[in-house]
Amino acid sequence: MELIKSLEWRYASKKMNGKKVSQEKVDNILKAIQLAPSSMGLQPYTILVITNPGIKKQILPIANNQSQIVDSSHLLVFAAWADITPGQIDEYIAHTAKTRNVPEETLAGFKNTLLNIITKKTTEENYQWAARQAYIAFGTAIAAAAEERVDATPMEGFNATALDALLGLKEKGLRSVTLLPLGYRDTGNDWLANLPKVRRQREKLFIQH
Template structure:
């Protein structure tokens, strides 16, 4: 399948069959997420990969009792940094210098730009910016899953505060923003599986100027 065929194939599966996704497919999806675009390359978010069945059972009622939570092979939790701190920026600068084999001092101007952005925003503004960055990676994950012929259901319907408490995300400086169960569709029990994909007409969706 090419990318358009893969996107035509994918949909938000309402039921999954519990079949395990091969580890190589999961790793390619995760690597695509890691390589996703991010403003200034900072990647102010973390992806948790949950396979533990008991933990998924605990998450299901927090996520409006959506069955895909338990029926999935892997549950990805996208969690944004709850603030952008000088220590996080310093760690990023040191890592960038190491990867690019240059002195960190050469990145001082770039570091100061990042510090300036973080310092002039409130903590909530920084979190909201981080959450938007997480959504970019989230979208890449959806596309990557489709190219691997793995079903993925985007979810915002969950109690973020309760999930953060369960996963102790606040202790890690994180707040959950979205969920992505990975698995395989249960076409016989999913009312949406056989229905055509509905998207806005191109002439109404695209404005050419």
């Protein structure tokens, strides 16, 4: 299985070499993100694709000076919707109706289900749910990058409040969740590059009933 081989190849690169990733490979990774599953198909998140060196340099101290931020080719910022609103549900339903060439009225039951879910939750609960959906897309991106033999370093170690302010995410109705630098490993300067991958033993990770 090619995916298994790709996952065996990948690791969280600690040092990238600054080499650019081709647009074709980036587009394939972004397409995989677009196709990632999410609850109700809503995809309550947005991904910022950052290549501007000046912006990455400003993000560097916000992300605890992790060098992959500036040495990456592309930096993906996964940002969840700060809240789920009826307007966003309306837009999703309209888009679904247009894509499937059906009247919006035929989706009334589905729409009401979505509205009932979001209106029973607080703003923070809706955000936490959206963030969990963003993580599904995040994981898909990591696997897709491995398939393309592009290194991707998952990051949670950053000041989300500062990053949101820098990128103006609050004004966009977003809150940052995770970062994913894309690039190529610097094997000569990355202490982790040649170490064996460590994963929990199969018999301890899985419980079969």
